[in-house]
Amino acid sequence: MDDGSDCLVLKIILVGDSLVGKTCILQRYIDNTFDHSYMSTIGIDFKVKTLHLNGRFVKLQIWDTAGQERFHSISTRYFRGAHGLLIIYDITNALSFDNVTGWMKDVNANAGENVDRVILGNKCDLEETRVVSKERGEKLAWECGVHFFETSAKNNINIEKAFSALVEGIMNKSSSYTPRTDVVNLKKSDRKKCCNR
Numbered sequence: 001m002d003d004g005s006d007c008l009v010l011k012i013i014l015v016g017d018s019l020v021g022k023t024c025i026l027q028r029y030i031d032n033t034f035d036h037s038y039m040s041t042i043g044i045d046f047k048v049k050t051l052h053l054n055g056r057f058v059k060l061q062i063w064d065t066a067g068q069e070r071f072h073s074i075s076t077r078y079f080r081g082a083h084g085l086l087i088i089y090d091i092t093n094a095l096s097f098d099n100v101t102g103w104m105k106d107v108n109a110n111a112g113e114n115v116d117r118v119i120l121g122n123k124c125d126l127e128e129t130r131v132v133s134k135e136r137g138e139k140l141a142w143e144c145g146v147h148f149f150e151t152s153a154k155n156n157i158n159i160e161k162a163f164s165a166l167v168e169g170i171m172n173k174s175s176s177y178t179p180r181t182d183v184v185n186l187k188k189s190d191r192k193k194c195c196n197r
């Protein structure tokens with residue numbers, strides 16, 4: 001086991017509108033750094049992080065997609081084969097929150113309805129300019145049947161927790177890990193139709 005031969009690879013994808021903080025969240029998680037300057041992601045990028053969980057190595061291949069509309073078809077193409085997605089909005093940008101539903105639909109269409117996902121309301125350090133309440137985020141996540149965290153890549157709030165919740169959700173579906181098609185359905189009875197979960 002310790003020689004890495006039993007290493008599991010999980011494909012994780014960060015999605016959401018442009019400027020919500022996807023690259024910064026990834027940078028915080030991987031390098032524990034934060035950069036104030038903005039450089040738009042062109043197409044797609046990925047980083048790798050290896051965890052040791054319950055006696056086995058888990059390699060996270062984390063894809064940072066471009067939020068700009070012109071890269072939309074490139075980004076969604078990478079959803080295929082994903083084990084989990086972080087769907088991110090910015091608490092100071094109402095449109096980025098409204099667009100979470102659209103991202104959910106894209107995930108359903110390209111990665112499947114049973115793929116694990118967590119919703120993140122990023123930039124929670126910017127309380128003075130908040131326009132999306134925490135309750136709205138929690139309600140949407142509840143309706144979609146997914147975990148929810150408010151995060152700050154800047155102040156390192158809930159970043160580690162968010163990734164842990166996603167990975168645990170994926171791993172808990174089967175102790176030995178099964179392909180996506182074998183993963184059990186979540187209860188969907190009272191979930192909103194748009195989320196299809």
Ligand SMILES: Nc1nc2c(ncn2[C@@H]2O[C@H](COP(=O)(O)OP(=O)(O)OP(=O)(O)O)[C@@H](O)[C@H]2O)c(=O)[nH]1
Pocket residue numbers: 016017018019020021022023024025035036037038039040041042065066067068122123124125126151152153154155
């Ligand atoms: N205050 C604050 N600013 C943040 C936070 N996360 C990101 N930012 C800032 O928001 C801007 C956009 O961040 P990015 O991580 O590049 O956004 P993105 O979602 O990857 O953008 P695209 O590449 O266009 O899809 C940058 O100026 C960051 O410094 C945060 O938690 N708090």
